[in-house]
Amino acid sequence: xxxxxxxxxxxxxxxxxxxxxxxxxxxxxxxxxxxxxxxxxxxxxxxxxxxxxxxxxxxxxxxxxxxxxxxxxxxxxxxxxxxxxxxxxxxxxxxxxxxxxxxxxxxxxxxxxxxxxxxxxxxxxxxxxxxxxxxxxxxxxxxxxxxxxxxxxxxxxxxxxxxxxxxxxxxxxxxxxxxxxxxxxxxxxxxxxxxxxxxxxxxxxxxxxxxxxxxxxxxxxxxxxxxxxxxxxxxxxxxxxxxxxxxxxxxxxxxxxxxxxxxxxxxxxxxxxxxxxxxxxxxxxxxxxxxxxxxxxxxxxxxxxxxxxxxxxxxxxxxxxxxxxxxxxxxxxxxxxxxxxxxxxxxxxxxxxxxxxxxxxxxxxxxxxxxxxxxxxxxxxxxxxxxxxxxxxxxxxxxxxxxxxxxxxxxxxxxxxxxxxxxxxxxx
Numbered sequence: 001x002x003x004x005x006x007x008x009x010x011x012x013x014x015x016x017x018x019x020x021x022x023x024x025x026x027x028x029x030x031x032x033x034x035x036x037x038x039x040x041x042x043x044x045x046x047x048x049x050x051x052x053x054x055x056x057x058x059x060x061x062x063x064x065x066x067x068x069x070x071x072x073x074x075x076x077x078x079x080x081x082x083x084x085x086x087x088x089x090x091x092x093x094x095x096x097x098x099x100x101x102x103x104x105x106x107x108x109x110x111x112x113x114x115x116x117x118x119x120x121x122x123x124x125x126x127x128x129x130x131x132x133x134x135x136x137x138x139x140x141x142x143x144x145x146x147x148x149x150x151x152x153x154x155x156x157x158x159x160x161x162x163x164x165x166x167x168x169x170x171x172x173x174x175x176x177x178x179x180x181x182x183x184x185x186x187x188x189x190x191x192x193x194x195x196x197x198x199x200x201x202x203x204x205x206x207x208x209x210x211x212x213x214x215x216x217x218x219x220x221x222x223x224x225x226x227x228x229x230x231x232x233x234x235x236x237x238x239x240x241x242x243x244x245x246x247x248x249x250x251x252x253x254x255x256x257x258x259x260x261x262x263x264x265x266x267x268x269x270x271x272x273x274x275x276x277x278x279x280x281x282x283x284x285x286x287x288x289x290x291x292x293x294x295x296x297x298x299x300x301x302x303x304x305x306x307x308x309x310x311x312x313x314x315x316x317x318x319x320x321x322x323x324x325x326x327x328x329x330x331x332x333x334x335x336x337x338x339x340x341x342x343x344x345x346x347x348x349x350x351x352x353x354x355x356x357x358x359x360x361x362x363x364x365x366x367x368x369x370x371x372x373x374x375x376x377x378x379x380x381x382x383x384x385x386x387x388x389x390x391x392x393x394x395x396x397x398x399x400x401x402x403x404x405x406x407x408x409x410x411x412x413x414x415x416x417x418x419x420x421x422x423x424x425x426x427x428x
Contacts, residue, residue, distance in 0.1 A: 004242065004243060005244050005249075005250060005253050007242075008238050008239050008242035008250070008253075008254070009239075009253055009254055009256070009257055013170070013257050013322075016257060016261045016319075017169070017261055017319070019108060019109055019312070019315065019316055020266070021173075021261065021266050021269055021315060022269055022286060022289050022311070022312050022315065023285050023289070023312075024266075025037075025040070025266050025269040025270050026269070026273060026279070026284075026285060026288035026289050027284070027285060027288075028040065028222075028270075029270055029273050030279050030283075030284065030288060032217075032218070033198045033202040033216055033279075034191070034194040034195045034198045034270070034279070035194070035195060035198030035199035035200070035202050035216045036199075036216050036217075036270075037195045037199075037266075037270040037271075037274070038195050038199035039199060039216065039217045040221070040266055040267075040270070041262070041263065042221070043221045043230075043262070044230070044258050044259070044261075044262035044263050044266075046230075047225070047230025047231060047258045047262070048230070048255050048258045048259070050230045050231040050380070050383060051230040051235055051251075051254055051255050051257065051258050052251040052252065052254070052390075053383045053387065054074070054231070054233055054235070054236045054379065054383055055235060055236045055239040055247075055251040055255070056247045056248050056250070056389075056390050056394070057077040057081065057236065057247070057382070057383065057386055057389060057390060058072040058074075058076070058077060058236030058237070058247075059072065059239060059240060059242070059244060059246075059247035059250045060077070060389060061076050061079075061080040062076060062240040063076060063080070066339075067339070069241065070240055070241050071240060071329055071332065071333075072237065072239070072241075073097075073233060073236045073237035073240055073326075073329060073330070073333075074090070074093045074233035074237075074378065074379045074382055075091070075093050075094045075097075075330065075333045076090070076240070076333070077236075077382060077386060078090035078093065078378065081382065081385075081386045081389065082382060082386070089378045089381070089382070090333070091333075091334065092378055093233065093330070093375065093378045093379060094330040094331070094333045095330070095334065096330075096371060096375045096378075097233075097234075097326060097327055097329075097331075097375065098327050098330045098334065098345070099327075099371065100323055100326065100327050100375075106320060106324075106352050106353065106355075107352070107367065108367075108368045109316035109317070109320050109323075110140065110143060110316070110320070110353050110355075111357060112285075112286065112312060112316050113139065113143060113313050113316045113317070114136045114139045114140070114357040115285065116286050116290075116308075116309045116313065117135070117139055117309060117313070118132050118135060118136070119286065119287065119290070119309075120305055120306060120309045123302060123305060124302060133358075136357035136358065137354075137357070139357060140353055140357045141354075143317070143320075143353050144350050144351070144354060147317075147320055147324075147349075147350055147353060148350045150321055151321065151324050151346055151349070152346070161318075161321065165318050169314040169315060169318070170260065170265060172311065173265065173268075173311045173315075174264065174265060174268055176293065176307065176308075176311070177265075177268030177269060177272050179296070179297055180271075180272040180275065180276065180292065180296030180297060181272060181275060183296060183297070183298065184275045184296060188271070188275070191271060191274045191275055194274060195270075195274070198216065199216060199217075202216045222369060225376070229372075230258050231379060231380055231383075232372055232375045232376050232379060233375060233376075233379035234322075234323070234326050234375075235254055235257065236254075237326045238322070238325065238326070239251075239254050246397050246400070247393045247397075248390075248393045248394045248396070248397035248398075249397055251393075251394075269289060272289070272293065272296055273292045276291070276292040276296045278291040278292045278295065286308075286312060290305050290308050290309075293305070293307070293308050320353070324349050327345070327349065328342050328346060328349075331345050
């Protein structure tokens with residue numbers, strides 16, 4: 001492989017830890033009530049299974065391209081695992097993955113960055129509404145330049161950048177969210193009651209604003225999937241480049257990304273929003289989470305807004321990097337590895353950064369949801385069809401682990417026996 005298992009995990013996390021953790025959770029709770037968090041957890045627990053399976057298949061069926069690098073993902077395990085009759089489905093997935101330049105990986109992230117920066121600048125009285133268009137253009141140019149610097153260095157530079165940024169930004173954000181929860185600890189029991197009861201009876205805590213269990217479930221599941229991307233087939237594309245010789249082992253490593261992303265980070269965001277009550281005061285998107293941090297932390301409102309803005313900028317920026325790698329690999333599959341086409345697409349991806357700032361929030365999220373659903377269909381079909389391979393690889397890995405433990409025990413016992421013999425000889 002080209003990168004370490006940890007770098008592969010961080011590359012995948014760079015694509016998942018993004019706007020879904022801050023804005024996605026806010027939109028889910030605002031639309032579905034606190035009960036939406038419960039359904040996010042359900043999607044995450046099921047997502048651990050799908051992510052383990054898809055990454056295991058990606059490493060098992062990966063192959064080398066013309067450059068000598070390992071490539072893999074849904075299109076390759078559909079092609080190599082299901083046979084010629086299913087080549088069309090591999091191509092369909094690759095086409096959808098290439099088109100994420102318009103949704104999940106690019107426009108959604110850039111739009112969120114510009115929206116959060118605009119809100120912060122307006123609150124600081126630096127700009128007014130008439131200057132937003134010009135500011136968005138400047139932000140688009142700066143982001144495009146930074147994205148170009150990283151992307152033109154290839155997957156190794158992406159891995160190097162993400163394995164440094166992702167752990168830092170995730171831990172920093174979690175500490176801030178824990179601060180909100182800890183300072184309002186007396187409200188935590190009631191919040192969990194709102195989450196579990198609200199999952200099945202939303203109107204009990206929403207005053208009738210949200211009365212449909214189906215709406216609560218749909219919002220929680222859709223935003224959970226948007227956040228952790230389990231089942232979409234994106235993480236396997238990064239995992240295929242890992243220098244791991246065990247498919248199941250890499251599957252276990254990558255599976256932890258779902259825990260970090262949804263079970264930990266999304267939960268902390270949801271708790272902060274629910275504890276402070278900012279989910280039902282008429283705000284939308286990033287403004288909901290910003291208000292939660294402003295009310296929950298004992299610092300000036302402008303300081304907490306700035307800190308959250310910086311977290312969101314880093315989250316979204318690394319997501320842009322991770323999804324470029326995914327879309328490039330999908331295109332590489334379609335064009336037979338012709339690097340000139342891939343490099344041309346890379347420039348198109350960079351140019352499309354300019355589109356995001358000028359799209360509406362509702363439009364980019366609808367586009368992202370549509371592409372997520374379409375990408376999941378061929379990937380989940382392949383996972384079910386190749387589940388026997390996953391089982392076989394898992395049993396093989398567990399057998400290797402068991403043999404290693406037995407070998408280690410025998411080695412330790414033999415060492416103790418030799419030590420005892422040496423002691424007897426010494427005494428004699």
